[in-house]
Structures are given as structure tokens and as C-alpha cells.
Amino acid sequence: MQLKKTALIGAAIAGLLASGYVAAQEQFIGLPSYRVGPFGSNGASLYGGWIDYMMMVNERDGGVNGVKLSWEECETEYNNARGVECYERLKNKGPTGNSTFQPLSTGITYSVLEKVAQDKIPMVTIGYGRTDAADGRVFPWVFPMISTYWTQASAIVNYIGQKEGGMAKLKGKKIGLLYHDSAYGKESHAIMDKLAEKHGFELTKVAVANPGNEQQAQWLQIRQLKPDYVVLWGWGVMNATALRTAAKTGYPREKVVGVWWSGSEEDTIPAGDAAKGYTAAGFNVAGTNYPVVQDIQKLVYAKNKGNMEDKSRVGSVLYNRGVVHGIITVEAIRKAQEKFGKGKPMTGEQMRWGFENLHIDNKRLAELGAAGFMPDLNITCADHEGAGKLKFQQWDGAKWTVVTDWIEGDRQLVRGMIEESAMAYAKEKGITPRDCTKEM
Missing domain, CATH: 3.40.50.2300 (Response regulator)
Structure with missing residues (x-):
């Protein structure tokens, strides 16, 4: 009887093994x-x-x-x-x-x-x-x-420098940092301050309270500032709101560059036509x-x-x-x-x-x-x-199109920090x- 019971248990275990189920x-x-x-x-x-x-x-x-x-x-x-x-x-x-x-x-x-x-x-x-x-x-x-985040901010500044014709061209430029007022958004501050000092551009930080679905005051400040570029450091509903409000205030979306948490279809599709021409970073591509x-x-x-x-x-x-x-x-x-x-x-x-x-x-x-x-x-x-490394993609009104190869950040500066x-x-x-x- 014991032998038979043992054999049955052994068979059951063998069956589990054969089925591929082993907890x-x-x-x-x-x-x-x-x-x-x-x-x-x-x-x-x-x-x-x-x-x-x-x-x-x-x-x-x-x-x-x-x-x-x-x-x-x-x-x-x-x-x-x-x-x-x-x-x-x-x-x-x-x-x-x-x-x-x-x-x-x-x-x-x-x-x-x-x-x-x-x-x-x-x-x-x-x-x-x-x-x-x-x-x-x-x-x-x-x-x-x-x-x-520090590498990303540095790569964004490098991308802007490329668009301007060289990093030396950043001297005297104005860059606005529109950021989510959270630990995530504030992570950008230290590196952007260092980059502003290194390249000679004027940096203005503009906070957006969570979740970010009201930005009239912030874009009024941006309109008065007249920055050459705005770095959008947003998340969730803040991003589409930023693009729509930028359009209402007449700020060109071609001058808005987003971080990778601001560069998805969830950000651009709800913004409609206001998102067309907008560029964002990414460490992966769509498709x-x-x-x-x-x-x-x-x-x-x-x-x-x-x-x-x-x-x-x-x-x-x-x-x-x-x-x-x-x-x-x-x-x-x-x-x-x-x-x-x-x-x-x-x-x-x-x-x-x-x-x-x-x-x-x-x-x-x-x-x-x-x-x-x-x-x-x-x-x-x-x-x-x-x-x-990251790539930059631009929204053409219907889809993201990659517009750069991999761009690196300022490795020496970032690693030192x-x-x-x-x-x-x-x-x-x-x-x-x-x-x-x-x-x-």
C-alpha cells in the first residue's frame, strides 16, 4: 500500500514537472x-x-x-x-x-x-x-x-545649441524652465543652473502646481519674458495644457522642447493642432x-x-x-x-x-x-x-518623427555633479x- 502511495505521489510530481508547473x-x-x-x-x-x-x-x-x-x-x-x-x-x-x-x-x-x-x-x-x-x-x-534627469537636461541644452548653430550661440539667450512643482520637476534645477552658468544663457524657472491643468499665469509670465526656448518639464495633463496655452498666447511650439515624460501621444493628441511642431526628448522611439x-x-x-x-x-x-x-x-x-x-x-x-x-x-x-x-x-x-543618450522626436500633427540621432549630455559636468x-x-x-x- 505504501509503495503504491509513493508511486502515485512520484507520478503526480512527474506530471507537474512535465506540465512545466513548478511553483x-x-x-x-x-x-x-x-x-x-x-x-x-x-x-x-x-x-x-x-x-x-x-x-x-x-x-x-x-x-x-x-x-x-x-x-x-x-x-x-x-x-x-x-x-x-x-x-x-x-x-x-x-x-x-x-x-x-x-x-x-x-x-x-x-x-x-x-x-x-x-x-x-x-x-x-x-x-x-x-x-x-x-x-x-x-x-x-x-x-x-x-x-x-541631469544627463537629459544637458542633452536638451546640447540639442538647443545644435539648433542655434553651436554651443557658443547660447550666450545671451533666454531659456524658460516650465516645471512640475514636485520632486520630479525640481530634479532639473541644479543641472540647469550649472548649464546656464557654463553657457551664459539666462534661465527663468516657472513652477506649475500639480496636476497642472491651469497655466494662464505661467504663460503670461513666459510671454512677458519672451524666452528663446521653453523647456517643458511636465507630466500628465500638464503637458497638453502647456501646449494649448502656449498656442493661445502665441508662443511657437517649435521653440518648446520637452523632457521624455512630456513627449508621448498622451501629451500631444489631447492638445490637438496646438502640439504640431513640438519637439521632445526620448530614450526610446515610437512605432x-x-x-x-x-x-x-x-x-x-x-x-x-x-x-x-x-x-x-x-x-x-x-x-x-x-x-x-x-x-x-x-x-x-x-x-x-x-x-x-x-x-x-x-x-x-x-x-x-x-x-x-x-x-x-x-x-x-x-x-x-x-x-x-x-x-x-x-x-x-x-x-x-x-x-x-537620447533622441529627439517632433510631432507632425499625427505622429512622432525622429529628428536626431542619439545625442549625449555633458558627461564630464554631469558625472562631476x-x-x-x-x-x-x-x-x-x-x-x-x-x-x-x-x-x-
Whole structure:
């Protein structure tokens, strides 16, 4: 009887193995998403692209070396307190705990900055968050990858300089900084002040209170100032409102240059004709003419499994940005498995190593179907940014058109500011910076 019972249990286990279902063979990724509130449309596209990419990897590849990707969303409403609640709710989920925390919110990033170090969960803040966290010697658990806000601001100024015929032409120019009055918006101040000093342009900062759907006073100030350019550092409804109000006050949209959180279809379509001619930065491009997006359409949406209710948004700027999050997360899992064991789910500590040793060159991007879709990436112990490049796209009234190749920021200036700020933080918190020469 016992032999028979044992045989039945063995057969059941063998059946589970054959079916591919083994609970421990899942890589859990907690998603602190936002699909409601003033930024809900943006969040739906971002997290939709990310989830669709993970679905596609599960469908096409069976996961990462046999480890299926699993996830759970927790609604933050882009609210800092809710973001902390979601962090706590998600951190112990899955067989190895939450393997990465990516809140897509600068405010939430600051709110859990010390928690992730205590809990040993890598926080990836692609294109947002605390800029000086790019110094991995002081912030080993935070990864502001691809391009920080300071790099982005510097690249925008470089782009304006190119339009003017050279950086020397910026001397004496007036630039307005219309910014979201939050931790996100204020992240631009230190670098823009430095750039104004270096290049000799006059900088005027104009704050817009959250959510930003009333800007008459701000654009009256801009009209009186008569700046040569306005840098739009907005988010959500603030962006379309800015473009509409600029049109009403007669300010040319060709002179408005947005950050990447101001450069999506969610910003331009609601603005209507007022958005035509507007240019914005981006660390990814729009479009469905990339193999990675086409694989998602073929392997996910053709099977009615896609995350986006509005399928027309597949291939939009923010959707594709979500795909970038998926690519980087999956490639970090793959990298971590190379060291800690293929076919095994990775812990937060192992994932941190995967992120810190992540190298996605142009050859790998081509293999992933993402050549030209995002910049190449090289993360190291000391440098958690790893790229520092962005392209500029212009809205033609119906779609985004890329108008530049990859433009880099002022690497020397930005890195110097990052190191100075990070070391000040280390001194304040009593942190001994890592010696990265010993971790190579």
C-alpha cells in the first residue's frame, strides 16, 4: 500500500514537472502601477508595454531558461504613501521575494530609497528618480539607468545649441524652465543652473502646481519674458495644457522642447493642432516597425492576451518605454542566471548583481529586435546610468518623427555633479562608499 502511495505521489510530481508547473520556477516581479488618477493613462501604457513584453517572453521562450515570469500589480495612483504600501505588500511575494522594484515615480523612489537597501531589493528607475544614485559606490541598490534627469537636461541644452548653430550661440539667450512643482520637476534645477552658468544663457524657472491643468499665469509670465526656448518639464495633463496655452498666447511650439515624460501621444493628441511642431526628448522611439513590437503583436495580441484595452496604443512612446523596462528586467534575470544558475529564479541580491553587470550592446539589441529602439547600455559598479543618450522626436500633427540621432549630455559636468552629490549624501548618512576596483 505504501509503495503504491509513493508511486502515485512520484507520478503526480512527474506530471507537474512535465506540465512545466513548478511553483519555485517562477521569477516574481512586483508592479507598483498606476492606472487611475491624473496620470492613469500614462501608467496604463507604460505598464501595459512591460507586461506585454513579459507575456511575449513566456509565450515565445517559455520564460528565461525555463523560468516563467510572473507578476502582480499594486495600484499606487502615483501617490507616495500608496507607493510605500505597495512596496511593503509586494516585497515578500513569489518564491524568492520581489526581485526588483520599479515605481515609475520620482516621489515614490525617494520614499523607499533607504528601504530597498535594508531589504536588499534592487530599485530600477529608468529615466527618472534620484540622479546622484547613478554613483553605484554610494547607492548599490538603486539603478537610474539609461539617462538621468541631469544627463537629459544637458542633452536638451546640447540639442538647443545644435539648433542655434553651436554651443557658443547660447550666450545671451533666454531659456524658460516650465516645471512640475514636485520632486520630479525640481530634479532639473541644479543641472540647469550649472548649464546656464557654463553657457551664459539666462534661465527663468516657472513652477506649475500639480496636476497642472491651469497655466494662464505661467504663460503670461513666459510671454512677458519672451524666452528663446521653453523647456517643458511636465507630466500628465500638464503637458497638453502647456501646449494649448502656449498656442493661445502665441508662443511657437517649435521653440518648446520637452523632457521624455512630456513627449508621448498622451501629451500631444489631447492638445490637438496646438502640439504640431513640438519637439521632445526620448530614450526610446515610437512605432510598431520593430521586430520586438511585432513579436508582441503576433504572439500576444493575435492570441487575445494583450494587456492594452486600446490596441491602437501599442507602439506609442510610453508603451514602447514599457517594453524597454521589460527588456532590461529580463536581460538582468538572464545575466544573473549566468552567475547563479540557469533555470533558477533569482533573489533580490542576485538580481542586483545582474543589473550591475548588465551590458546590452548593439549586437544584442539587434538580437532582441530592438536595434535603434533604445540605446546600448553598459552598467558597472560605479556607473548605474550606463548610457546617457537620447533622441529627439517632433510631432507632425499625427505622429512622432525622429529628428536626431542619439545625442549625449555633458558627461564630464554631469558625472562631476553626481559624484559630488553622492559623496555628500554618503557623509550625511555615514555610508562608506564601495571600492569598485575590488568588485570588478
